[in-house]
Amino acid sequence: MYYQVFVSAENQTQANDIVEVIVGKKLASGGMITHGPSRFWWKGKIASVDYYNISLFTIEKKYRDLENEVRRISPEEVSMIWRIPLDANPEFFKWIDQSLA
Numbered sequence: 001m002y003y004q005v006f007v008s009a010e011n012q013t014q015a016n017d018i019v020e021v022i023v024g025k026k027l028a029s030g031g032m033i034t035h036g037p038s039r040f041w042w043k044g045k046i047a048s049v050d051y052y053n054i055s056l057f058t059i060e061k062k063y064r065d066l067e068n069e070v071r072r073i074s075p076e077e078v079s080m081i082w083r084i085p086l087d088a089n090p091e092f093f094k095w096i097d098q099s100l101a
Contacts, residue, residue, distance in 0.1 A: 001060040001085060002093055007070050008051050008080035009033075015052035021073055027066040028056035029099035057086065057096050 005028065009015035012035070019031040031054050038051040058066055063083060071079050 002088070002096060003058050003060065003063060003083040004086045005056040005058055005063065005066060005081065005083045007054040007056065007074075008076070009054060009074070010049075010051070010076060012052060014075070015054055018054055018070060018073060019056075022056060022066055022069060025065075025069065026100050027062050027069060028058045029096040031056045059096065059100060062100060 007018060009018055012033075015033045019033060022028045023031055034053050034055070035050060036053070037048070039046055039048050041047070056066065067081050070081055
């Protein structure tokens with residue numbers, strides 16, 4: 001099973017650090033960072049902050065290690081990590097497999 005994994009970061013430096021570690025340890029084949037406004041409930045009120053979102057590509061057997069590594073390096077009180085099954089073209093899956101070998 002292939003996954004697209006999403007991870008939040010509070011700033012550009014944190015996002016870059018997460019991607020560097022995760023890709024460097026071959027827990028994901030690559031990562032994209034996007035940036036934008038976010039609104040969410042936090043400690044009883046609505047918070048409004050700019051967040052960095054990281055999109056990573058991985059396989060099932062690497063997901064738990066990826067999740068644990070993000071928790072280890074992220075300073076966030078609640079690490080936002082979630083995944084969705086990935087349906088893509090065969091060449092993309094081949095690239096993921098080759099990158100994680």
